[in-house]
Amino acid sequence: MKKTSNFKSYKKEIMEAAHDDRLRLALSRAVKSFRSNVKNALEKFPHTVDMAEEVRQIKEGAITRMEELARQAIAAIEENKGKGYIARTVDEALEIIADLTGTKKLVVKGKTMTGEEIGLREYLEEKGNEVYETDLGEFIIQKMGSRPMHILSPSIHVPREDVARLFSKIMGQEIAPDSDIADLVAAAREYLRDKFFHADVGISGANVVAAETGTLFIIENEGNIRLATGAPPVHIALVGMEKLVPALSDAYKVSEVTWRYANYTIPSYVSLVSGPSKTGDIEKVITYGAHGPREFHVIFLDGGRTRLARYPKLAQALYCLRCGGCLYECPIFAVTAGHFGDKYFAGIGAVWAAIINEDIEKAASIAYTCLTCGRCRQRCPMKIDVPEMIIELRKLLAEGDSADARN
Amino acid sequence: MVGISTDIIYAAAMDSELVPPGLTYLADNIISRQNILGVTKEQSARWAQNLDLPRQAETIFFAGCGYQFSAQLEILMSLARGIDKSVIGAELPMRFARFQKKLGLNLPGIYSSVLSRGSETEVKPLEAAVNVLRNLGIQPGYLAEEEPCCGAPLNHAGLQTKFADNARQAYDKLKSFGVKQVIGIVPYCTHAISSLFPLYVDGYDLEVRHFLEVVAEKIPSYKLRFPRKVKVTYHDPCQLVRYMSLVEEPRRILGAIEGIELVEPDWTRGEWATCCGGGGGFETVFPELSQVLAVNRASELLETGAEIIVTHCPGCIMQLKDGLRELKIDGVEVLDLSQVVATAMET
Numbered sequence A: 001m002k003k004t005s006n007f008k009s010y011k012k013e014i015m016e017a018a019h020d021d022r023l024r025l026a027l028s029r030a031v032k033s034f035r036s037n038v039k040n041a042l043e044k045f046p047h048t049v050d051m052a053e054e055v056r057q058i059k060e061g062a063i064t065r066m067e068e069l070a071r072q073a074i075a076a077i078e079e080n081k082g083k084g085y086i087a088r089t090v091d092e093a094l095e096i097i098a099d100l101t102g103t104k105k106l107v108v109k110g111k112t113m114t115g116e117e118i119g120l121r122e123y124l125e126e127k128g129n130e131v132y133e134t135d136l137g138e139f140i141i142q143k144m145g146s147r148p149m150h151i152l153s154p155s156i157h158v159p160r161e162d163v164a165r166l167f168s169k170i171m172g173q174e175i176a177p178d179s180d181i182a183d184l185v186a187a188a189r190e191y192l193r194d195k196f197f198h199a200d201v202g203i204s205g206a207n208v209v210a211a212e213t214g215t216l217f218i219i220e221n222e223g224n225i226r227l228a229t230g231a232p233p234v235h236i237a238l239v240g241m242e243k244l245v246p247a248l249s250d251a252y253k254v255s256e257v258t259w260r261y262a263n264y265t266i267p268s269y270v271s272l273v274s275g276p277s278k279t280g281d282i283e284k285v286i287t288y289g290a291h292g293p294r295e296f297h298v299i300f301l302d303g304g305r306t307r308l309a310r311y312p313k314l315a316q317a318l319y320c321l322r323c324g325g326c327l328y329e330c331p332i333f334a335v336t337a338g339h340f341g342d343k344y345f346a347g348i349g350a351v352w353a354a355i356i357n358e359d360i361e362k363a364a365s366i367a368y369t370c371l372t373c374g375r376c377r378q379r380c381p382m383k384i385d386v387p388e389m390i391i392e393l394r395k396l397l398a399e400g401d402s403a404d405a406r407n
Numbered sequence B: 001m002v003g004i005s006t007d008i009i010y011a012a013a014m015d016s017e018l019v020p021p022g023l024t025y026l027a028d029n030i031i032s033r034q035n036i037l038g039v040t041k042e043q044s045a046r047w048a049q050n051l052d053l054p055r056q057a058e059t060i061f062f063a064g065c066g067y068q069f070s071a072q073l074e075i076l077m078s079l080a081r082g083i084d085k086s087v088i089g090a091e092l093p094m095r096f097a098r099f100q101k102k103l104g105l106n107l108p109g110i111y112s113s114v115l116s117r118g119s120e121t122e123v124k125p126l127e128a129a130v131n132v133l134r135n136l137g138i139q140p141g142y143l144a145e146e147e148p149c150c151g152a153p154l155n156h157a158g159l160q161t162k163f164a165d166n167a168r169q170a171y172d173k174l175k176s177f178g179v180k181q182v183i184g185i186v187p188y189c190t191h192a193i194s195s196l197f198p199l200y201v202d203g204y205d206l207e208v209r210h211f212l213e214v215v216a217e218k219i220p221s222y223k224l225r226f227p228r229k230v231k232v233t234y235h236d237p238c239q240l241v242r243y244m245s246l247v248e249e250p251r252r253i254l255g256a257i258e259g260i261e262l263v264e265p266d267w268t269r270g271e272w273a274t275c276c277g278g279g280g281g282f283e284t285v286f287p288e289l290s291q292v293l294a295v296n297r298a299s300e301l302l303e304t305g306a307e308i309i310v311t312h313c314p315g316c317i318m319q320l321k322d323g324l325r326e327l328k329i330d331g332v333e334v335l336d337l338s339q340v341v342a343t344a345m346e347t
């Protein structure tokens, strides 16, 4: 039991959110368009449904051998002249990344849930670095000093007028509150542009990793991750160990199912990164750091994942693709957004809070907030049974975590 | 776990401060009195007084708590919501049971005064269901004050050890009365007896069916007519639709009734129905938030233009009525499916 939170303030936060009409409106619009987009995407590519079943099997197999896959991936990455690490704990991961980064550096970051999980940005800032979130939503959140409210759309709760006000302040130029969204996007693009090219380090996560080749698959639409992982001389990737699958073809399937259930027929970009940038064009001498990064580091974070894998009913939380679909189906999320959650949101967030974060009070708050209505399970491509996990977790909370709950 | 008495585990759980008191309140009542409100058993079987149901039969009707106590639960909830919204607000519903004592509220007293008023409203769906079954040629028995509690809220609170104990006792009791088949009606009870009991009971061999299944199977050969032409929408209770896969049955039943036009929300129907906000005792833990969700669900259903909202769960009925009340909607009724079928059989 590392940290404790308090139910009183949690509940107050939840109720304030539930009475926030603007939040409600933003969410209800998002839910509508998400549902119709997913429907279209699945109608257009109906094979995705069967592929999701295949992916569930891939994940079931992979979760039982995360360690082995991580070692295999590290070997492959090192063969490609990158460097791989297994971080047992959050502190270890932070230390590895902080050592690689150093201090007084300019860092550009793509969105990474795992980074959020370990508080990476804050840690690097504490170490005296200047860190920029480059995903537009994350950038807004960072500058607002707030926290993400959705795993795919972190700033889902912020209306455009607030963005205009915020940008005027940080960019030192007046941006009218009634500006077009396109103008807001252009302003962010201009502001961040030279950060990418002056950055010392680029940081990303990955949606899935193929162990056989050490290849990271990174799905995105904005193009910020391509820049953040391509322009700076050093690329550091932080990946949860549950993201590993054996083969390249497995990783492709995971990716396709992920973006489809994340409401895209096809995303604008999928980057496959397996090593540092290199060229042999001058006298066939392989030289690293051509146009892309000279250094490539991948940190595989355990941080409680192997522990979680030992709970028969809770291990399914590790199959999650982070498509975000369940959040749009959760009736509580629909009125509170990420206030119902911890590092990860809604019902499944309780499992992460309990076993990964070991924040028991928080876990209890979330676990007893879940309605166990089961609509998330209906949506989930991995058929993760959130109500089943919630009831199991309540049992652990109420009756204690005995050894027979684990394998 | 061997060697540790389940009472010790239970006592520790109730003290753990992690289980919300709203749920421990229900749990305590189940353990001490075999019903969620802790009223006496005699009070609870009253709805069936004039029905002359046999006390012993191979096939029994399992009434459960929800419908029987809906009037009392409504009172409990309006109290809880009042407290939840008041200045003292935030932490209280979590501490509801204790707070109730501090305030000197005598809940059992309030409940029995409702009961003695002989309020009609809460018994209707149960009576209607029995009448429907009889009209379909089924003569179920009813254990009345001997009916055990399914204990579902224990499971929801995380008190599995107690739930398992209760399941075994309840099962033995049913068996001791010679029960072979159970027709359940409250979604939580029916799911608990049919799907959760077998996890804890050795040699389980009860045949459990939900009222909807029984009715849907027989209904096509009956002529049914609602007294007037109405637009009706159906709200799927989570337990029925996503735990017991009863999607098509209620629709087949409503479709067989002349005069009823079924109008449903575009998206949030069947497996995609939105929870009314009363899932698994949630309303006792987050009374106010639960009401926000009730209002949301009621609004979704109202968009269909229906004059009657039909559903099939005592919790959903309470929530949806509350939602309509908050929205200040008059003229839209919330009815249980059993009431609708019973009415259509009379005409």
Ligand code: SF4
Pocket: A261, A319, A320, A321, A322, A323, A324, A325, A326, A327, A348, A376, A379, A380, A381, A382, A383, A384
């Ligand atoms: S639990 Fe399922 S639906 Fe929710 S984010 Fe994960 S994969 Fe998507």
